[in-house]
Amino acid sequence: xxxxxxxxxxxxxxxxxxxxxxxxxxxxxxxxxxxxxxxxxxxxxxxxxxxxxxxxxxxxxxxxxxxxxxxxxxxxxxxxxxxxxxxxxxxxxxxxxxxxxxxxxxxxxxxxxxxxxxxxxxxxxxxxxxxxxxxxxxxxxxxxxxxxx
Numbered sequence: 748x749x750x751x752x753x754x755x756x757x758x759x760x761x762x763x764x765x766x767x768x769x770x771x772x773x774x775x776x777x778x779x780x781x782x783x784x785x786x787x788x789x790x791x792x793x794x795x796x797x798x799x800x801x802x803x804x805x806x807x808x809x810x811x812x813x814x815x816x817x818x819x820x821x822x823x824x825x826x827x828x829x830x831x832x833x834x835x836x837x838x839x840x841x842x843x844x845x846x847x848x849x850x851x852x853x854x855x856x857x858x859x860x861x862x863x864x865x866x867x868x869x870x871x872x873x874x875x876x877x878x879x880x881x882x883x884x885x886x887x888x889x890x891x892x893x894x895x896x
Contacts, residue, residue, distance in 0.1 A: 748856075748857070748871075750871045750872070751848060751849050751850070751851075752847070752848045753848060755844065755845070756844075757841065757842030757843065757845070757886070758815050758816050758819070758826075758842050759816065759840050759842040760823055760840055760842075761816045761817045764823040764839075764840050769837065770835050770836070770837065770838065771823075771824040771835060771838055773834055778834055784875055784889065786869070790854060790858065792854055808847055808894075811892060819843060823838050824836045824838050825887050825888045826838070826839075826842050826843055826886075827839050827887065828887070841886070842886065843886050843889065844886045844888070844890065845889075845890050845892075846874040846889070846890065846892070847891075847894075848892070848894070849895075850896070852895065853895055854895045857895070872893055874889040875889050
């Protein structure tokens with residue numbers, strides 16, 4: 748099984764964050780939490796009535812990117828960057844990492860392996876390493892969409 752990355756881009760909010768919301772203070776609990784990515788992997792099969800799977804995939808990718816951009820408007824801190832020294836989120840609209848990838852096998856071939864939760868295997872389906880984060884540079888949210896054969 749080979750996962751091939753086709754594009755990486757930053758998706759910005761659909762409308763800019765107002766200047767009065769440029770800083771988001773962290774709660775006490777957020778300050779104590781470890782600074783790391785927490786992965787979530789969701790699997791969705793292609794609907795069976797789809798005849799042109801390539802067109803369906805490209806349409807879905809565009810819709811996901813557009814809806815992410817619109818969702819970032821009310822959730823503007825996710826498009827910012829964490830300021831380690833001041834311990835707040837700089838809501839600068841730098842964007843969320845959006846990765847598009849394909850894999851050369853079918854979803855049903857992967858699910859039995861994924862259920863065993865082998866970290867090396869599952870890392871192929873997430874956009875960044877789980878425990879690695881450079882707070883000043885990395886996006887607060889990273890998304891990878893992987894399309895299966």
